[in-house]
Amino acid sequence: MSKISLKNLRHSYEPEPGPASEWALNEMSVDWSDGGAYALLGPSGCGKTTLLNIISGLLAPTEGEVWFGDENVTQLPPDHRNIAQVFQFPVVYDTMSVYDNLAFPLRNRKVPEPAIDKKVREIAEMLDLGDTLMSRAAGLTADGKQKISLGRGLVRSDVNVIMFDEPLTVIDPHLKWVLRSKLKELHQRIRTTMIYVTHDQTEALTIADQVVVMKDGLVVQIGTPVELFERPKHTFVGHFIGSPGMNVLPCHMEQGKPVYAGRQLDMATPITQAAEGARLEVGIRPEFITFAETGIAVRINKVSDAGRFNIVDTTSGEDSIKLLVPSADNLPADTAYLHFDPAHTQVYADDWMIS
Amino acid sequence: MDKKTTNQKAWLFVLPVIILVAFNAIIPLMTVVNYSVQETFGDNVFFWEGVKWFEAVLNSDRFHASLGRQLLFTSIILAIEVPLGVAIALTMPKKGVWVSVCLVFMAMPLLIPWNVVGAMWNIFALPDIGLLGRSINALGIDYNFTSQPIAAWFTTVLMDVWHWTSLVVLLAYAGLTSIPDAYYQAAKIDGAGPWAVFRYIQLPKMKRVLTIAILLRFMDSFMIYTEPFVLTGGGPGNATTFLSIDLVKIALGQFDLGPAAAMSLVYFLIVLLVSWLFYTLMMKDEAQ
Amino acid sequence: MRQITKFVPALYIVLLMMPIYWLINMSFKTTNEILGTFSLWPNEITFDNYIKIFTDPVWYTGYFNSLSYVTLNMVISVSVALPAAYAFSRYRFLGDKHLFFWLLTNRMAPPAVFALPFFQLYSAVSLFDTPIAVALAHCLFNIPLAVWILEGFMSGIPKELDETAYVDGYSFPRFFVRIFIPTIAAGIGVAMFFCFMFSWVELLLAKTLTSVAAKPIAATMTRTASSSGYELGLLAAAGTLTIIPGAFVIYFVRNYIAKGFALGRV
Numbered sequence: 063m064s065k066i067s068l069k070n071l072r073h074s075y076e077p078e079p080g081p082a083s084e085w086a087l088n089e090m091s092v093d094w095s096d097g098g099a100y101a102l103l104g105p106s107g108c109g110k111t112t113l114l115n116i117i118s119g120l121l122a123p124t125e126g127e128v129w130f131g132d133e134n135v136t137q138l139p140p141d142h143r144n145i146a147q148v149f150q151f152p153v154v155y156d157t158m159s160v161y162d163n164l165a166f167p168l169r170n171r172k173v174p175e176p177a178i179d180k181k182v183r184e185i186a187e188m189l190d191l192g193d194t195l196m197s198r199a200a201g202l203t204a205d206g207k208q209k210i211s212l213g214r215g216l217v218r219s220d221v222n223v224i225m226f227d228e229p230l231t232v233i234d235p236h237l238k239w240v241l242r243s244k245l246k247e248l249h250q251r252i253r254t255t256m257i258y259v260t261h262d263q264t265e266a267l268t269i270a271d272q273v274v275v276m277k278d279g280l281v282v283q284i285g286t287p288v289e290l291f292e293r294p295k296h297t298f299v300g301h302f303i304g305s306p307g308m309n310v311l312p313c314h315m316e317q318g319k320p321v322y323a324g325r326q327l328d329m330a331t332p333i334t335q336a337a338e339g340a341r342l343e344v345g346i347r348p349e350f351i352t353f354a355e356t357g358i359a360v361r362i363n364k365v366s367d368a369g370r371f372n373i374v375d376t377t378s379g380e381d382s383i384k385l386l387v388p389s390a391d392n393l394p395a396d397t398a399y400l401h402f403d404p405a406h407t408q409v410y411a412d413d414w415m416i417s
Numbered sequence: 418m419d420k421k422t423t424n425q426k427a428w429l430f431v432l433p434v435i436i437l438v439a440f441n442a443i444i445p446l447m448t449v450v451n452y453s454v455q456e457t458f459g460d461n462v463f464f465w466e467g468v469k470w471f472e473a474v475l476n477s478d479r480f481h482a483s484l485g486r487q488l489l490f491t492s493i494i495l496a497i498e499v500p501l502g503v504a505i506a507l508t509m510p511k512k513g514v515w516v517s518v519c520l521v522f523m524a525m526p527l528l529i530p531w532n533v534v535g536a537m538w539n540i541f542a543l544p545d546i547g548l549l550g551r552s553i554n555a556l557g558i559d560y561n562f563t564s565q566p567i568a569a570w571f572t573t574v575l576m577d578v579w580h581w582t583s584l585v586v587l588l589a590y591a592g593l594t595s596i597p598d599a600y601y602q603a604a605k606i607d608g609a610g611p612w613a614v615f616r617y618i619q620l621p622k623m624k625r626v627l628t629i630a631i632l633l634r635f636m637d638s639f640m641i642y643t644e645p646f647v648l649t650g651g652g653p654g655n656a657t658t659f660l661s662i663d664l665v666k667i668a669l670g671q672f673d674l675g676p677a678a679a680m681s682l683v684y685f686l687i688v689l690l691v692s693w694l695f696y697t698l699m700m701k702d703e704a705q
Numbered sequence: 706m707r708q709i710t711k712f713v714p715a716l717y718i719v720l721l722m723m724p725i726y727w728l729i730n731m732s733f734k735t736t737n738e739i740l741g742t743f744s745l746w747p748n749e750i751t752f753d754n755y756i757k758i759f760t761d762p763v764w765y766t767g768y769f770n771s772l773s774y775v776t777l778n779m780v781i782s783v784s785v786a787l788p789a790a791y792a793f794s795r796y797r798f799l800g801d802k803h804l805f806f807w808l809l810t811n812r813m814a815p816p817a818v819f820a821l822p823f824f825q826l827y828s829a830v831s832l833f834d835t836p837i838a839v840a841l842a843h844c845l846f847n848i849p850l851a852v853w854i855l856e857g858f859m860s861g862i863p864k865e866l867d868e869t870a871y872v873d874g875y876s877f878p879r880f881f882v883r884i885f886i887p888t889i890a891a892g893i894g895v896a897m898f899f900c901f902m903f904s905w906v907e908l909l910l911a912k913t914l915t916s917v918a919a920k921p922i923a924a925t926m927t928r929t930a931s932s933s934g935y936e937l938g939l940l941a942a943a944g945t946l947t948i949i950p951g952a953f954v955i956y957f958v959r960n961y962i963a964k965g966f967a968l969g970r971v
């Protein structure tokens with residue numbers, strides 16, 4: 063097991079890529095520490111799977127290098143990288159039994175049969191596959207098949223990283239939760255680096271210690287779930303994570319403070335970074351807005367019940383602002399004033415957070 | 418598949434098919450059955466003969482010889498065409514313009530009228546004017562399919578391989594293209610070699626289409642008539658007289674309607690029985 | 706290894722084309738050249754063989770006859786197979802499985818078995834020597850095949866499509882023609898391709914059921930070969946011409962061939 067480093071990685075599916083739009087992955091350098099649980103989160107087509115395939119060696123990057131520990135593995139094929147991968151649709155060898163499926167990677171590596179038997183039984187027990195070991199893999203349900211795919215990775219003791227490419231896509235909703243916690247539990251036990259690709263924020267935030275958010279072939283932020291929520295570094299992260307997403311409102315700066323709708327907004331730390339000529343916006347999550355006696359004047363359009371909270375939809379001029387208020391609270395009439403929590407108000411220049 | 422609803426009116430949908438096929442299948446079949454149990458001396462006068470013709474056919478050396486040749490021929494061409502077809506399908510490109518080019522050219526032999534296939538191979542294999550015949554003789558091998566039984570067999574088998582291997586290629590290729598990329602990627606990660614990939618991924622996924630291929634090739638090669646008839650006329654001697662050729666010789670050549678009809682029925686039953694056995698075995702294996 | 710296997714399909718195609726090339730080669734040679742010398746290409750190209758075929762009614766009507774019964778058979782087979790395949794793929798009814806198997810057994814009937822009874826049957830209903838006779842006779846093996854292929858395609862289409870259409874107020878015939886048939890267009894194309902293929906290549910029945918008026922091109926060829934001695938050039942030219950419609954049809958369905966084969970269920 064070792065640390066995985068991506069150095070100045072770029073990839074394009076075109077033979078001679080030119081403009082940025084032809085690059086599936088834009089330049090990135092990311093370190094994945096040993097034993098971490100990472101989620102790779104982003105909308106469809108953002109380059110998640112491309113990145114995954116580059117790490118696993120199914121794709122060779124156009125530019126840059128992939129390092130596993132002290133070894134440059136950029137040119138190594140997948141079977142020499144000691145990785146495991148679970149795919150979106152279950153891949154099992156239909157004609158083999160569950161046992162033979164799990165033993166397959168070891169047999170290909172000429173491991174002696176007694177050692178295989180011991181390992182297969184151990185992993186089958188861990189995955190609750192013990193009872194079905196001798197039945198044909200083709201007869202299993204989708205979640206059973208995904209467990210086998212995972213098991214084929216776990217039987218190998220040399221695995222550097224296990225990668226998951228949206229593995230719960232075809233799993234029934236009530237089983238998704240079971241498999242997710244199983245995965246979390248396994249990670250605690252075996253401590254192998256995991257990279258989990260998904261477009262589902264709940265999945266990413268529950269499984270991973272660190273979430274890597276991607277957009278248009280670019281890593282926009284790496285952080286813990288809390289960091290992503292409280293300090294989104296890019297307006298996209300603000301939109302994509304949280305429900306409803308972050309409010310982003312046009313503003314300009316006066317004396318280091320953002321001004322919106324003619325009112326100066328307080329911030330925890332004043333802005334010192336200059337952002338001449340950039341498009342400026344202020345971002346605040348619905349969770350951090352409250353009704354107040356004075357502040358930004360808005361008209362209330364709609365209130366939707368979201369259980370313990372009400373989502374209140376308001377407009378200020380042209381802009382729509384959403385806020386969350388506890389269901390118990392009384393709501394003001396048509397017009398109201400909003401207060402933004404200074405600790406959670408951020409300013410974005412051309413979509414990137416400035417401080 | 419199990420969501421079908423019971424609806425007896427569906428018979429109305431099937432009726433046109435039943436009428437057309439029954440007209441073509443049942444009336445002629447009845448005619449054959451009728452002939453098979455009677456004797457005629459012309460003038461539409463028939464005498465009841467019972468199972469005499471069937472006994473005669475089943476005990477005739479001539480029938481045994483044709484059946485033997487037929488079984489040998491079918492076994493040889495299946496043994497060559499199926500592995501060869503699979504091997505070629507494995508080497509085909511997966512995407513790009515070459516796929517269309519390959520498919521179009523490979524399918525061409527399938528759409529040539531069968532007697533043209535025979536005539537074409539006749540011209541191609543003749544020892545004096547044919548490219549194949551000339552080439553083989555130029556290698557110092559004495560080859561003349563019109564006089565040597567071995568050469569006639571060689572040419573007939575080669576012609577059938579030329580004619581039908583593409584069918585196996587197309588079917589196997591269709592099976593191969595339906596395998597998702599993830600299977601190959603998983604196999605790569607699991608460290609599987611080319612043989613393991615073939616044995617555990619490609620072959621199982623091709624099984625269904627290969628069943629169709631073997632079934633079709635069995636049926637069609639068992640009924641083969643036109644191509645060898647045009648190529649060799651069943652000769653030299655009786656060397657390439659397969660069941661259909663023999664049957665037509667008896668029925669139309671000698672006009673022995675009774676024996677021909679009895680032989681027809683035995684022949685048809687053999688095809689049915691083997692196809693059914695094969696089909697059931699494959700399905701049983703599938704169900705496990 | 707990879708490098709070598711890449712050339713296998715190309716090599717296979719070259720081998721496939723050799724007999725066809727030889728046929729075309731012969732068709733441009735004079736009889737003297739065919740019998741007198743051995744050459745890989747015609748020394749003096751002659752179009753006489755083709756001119757003969759296009760000017761002699763015995764030849765070109767044969768061509769026309771073949772195409773007419775093949776087309777007729779294709780239309781009959783597919784249009785009656787469509788509702789039947791629908792019934793097999795959507796409904797359960799008394800004897801459905803046996804019926805399906807019985808249909809398939811007809812694909813296994815050796816044409817040689819039926820040649821004589823067919824001759825008598827079609828003479829009795831005075832259809833002998835018409836394209837209709839051949840078209841109907843070929844239904845014996847083409848209808849089961851078309852039902853089989855179409856049933857495979859239809860089973861791949863969820864039943865919800867039908868139900869949604871009924872909810873939207875479509876009557877059955879309108880749904881079938883306006884929605885269902887366009888949805889399985891690829892399947893119909895593949896079924897028609899196979900009907901064309903087996904009707905076009907079959908000769909035993911076609912020859913038995915015709916004598917003069919409806920004689921197919923391929924039968925004209927065999928007769929010429931035997932009656933007028935060794936007119937190999939003419940024979941080769943006629944053979945070459947019979948390859949063209951097939952090649953034409955394959956070109957149109959090239960994108961469906963691979964998929965179509967995969968969808969036909971056992």
